[in-house]
Amino acid sequence: MWLGIDDTDSLEGGCTTLVFHQLLDSIPCEYGEPRLTRLWPFAAQRTRGNASLSVEIYCDESIIEWLDKYWIENILPLKGQISNSEHSDRKQYPSDPGMTLFFEQPNEDYYWKAVRGEVDFYQGGHQWGGNGRIGAAASCAWRGNNRTWEGIAWRMGERKVSEEALTIVDELDGTFLCRDPRNNRGLISPRGPCPVMFGVRATSKEVAEKATKILVKNSAPTSGSRVFATNQGTGDHIESVNTLTISSKEIIQGGHVLLNEKFIAFGESGNLKLIAQWLEVGDNIEYIGMEFENKIHLEGIKVVDSKRKLRPICSCGTRMKSxxxxxxxxxxxxxxxxxxxxxxxxRSPPKSGWVQPPVDKRRHLAKSLT
Ligand SMILES: [Zn+2]
Structure with a gap:
C-alpha cells in the first residue's frame, strides 16, 4: 500500500517532513524508503515548503483504522493555520492537510501532471482531509526512476550546525548544494521558525546517510533524523528544452528582463539576468522555463548564436564607412x-554554455545544467 501526506505546514508547527517522520515512528507496520517530492511550484493553494511525502507500507487493511485515529489526533488539528512564507508578497492560504492511502500505486501520469501543472484530486483509495490530498497522491504516484536523496534532522531547540562538520560534508563526493559557491554561506539550514535543523542533499543514499550522521553528531541536539529519496535536482518539472529567436527586449519594474513580451529573467537570477540583458534582437537561444499566467519564468538560457553586423575592414586595416x-x-x-x-x-556572451540562477535562487526541482 502507498501512504502520502501533504500540506500540514503552518507558522505554529506542522512541518510536513516532521509530521511524516513522527507518523513513521509510530506506524505499527514495516515500510519502505520514505520519499519527499516537490511539485508544481505555482499551485494556487500551496503552503510554504512545497514538499509532499509518501512511502510504501507493508500491512493489511487493519491499518486504515489506525490511520483514522492517527489522523484525528495528530494531523487534523494542524488544519487552518496560516503559514509563514519566505515570499511575503504571495497570498497565503491556511494549511489544509491531506492524507491518502492506495492499495495500488497511483498512475505515474498523475505525478507528471502534478509536477508540471495544476491537477485536481486523484480518485480512489482512502483519503483524509482537504487540498493536501492532491500532493499526497501525487507523491505516492512518483516512480522515482530519477532521484536524489536528502537527509533531514529536526531540532529540539536552537538551530546550530558546526561549520567544520559542514565543510567535511561539503567535501564528500556526492553531496550537493551544501554551500553557496559565491559567498561560501551554508545552504543546508533553513531560516525561520521551522523545526528542521538541516537538510543535506546527495546523489546517493549512502552518502546522504553518512553526511546526516556527521552533521547530527556536530549539531545542537536533534529530535531525530531520516533520509528521504527525493525528486529534487532532477529537473522533472521541465518538459523540454526549447529554442527562441529574440524579437524584443525590455527591462521591466523590479529589474526583470522581459524577452519577446513573454519570457522573464528575474532580477535576482544573477548571470541568467545578465545574459538576458546582453541579448540583442535576432539572437538565438535555447531555454528552459515554466509557464505561469501566460509568462515563461526562465530557469536556464544558453546562447546559440549572436551576430553583429559591421562594415567590412579594408585591406589597409581600416573599417569602412557608409x-x-x-x-x-x-x-x-x-x-x-x-x-x-x-x-x-x-558576439560572444559573458558566460558560455547553460546559465542558471545562483544556487540559492533555484527551485528545489532544478537540475544543475553545468
Ligand atoms: Zn583602406
Missing part, C-alpha cells in the same frame, strides 16, 4: 570601395 543611403561603403583612409556593405561577426 557613403550615404544606397551609396555603398568606402575606406575613409585609402578611399577604396567595397562591393559588400556588411559583414557579420559572432
Amino acid at each position: 557613403m550615404g543611403v544606397n551609396q555603398g561603403v568606402r575606406c575613409p583612409r585609402c578611399k577604396k570601395k567595397s562591393q559588400q556593405n556588411w559583414v557579420t561577426e559572432d
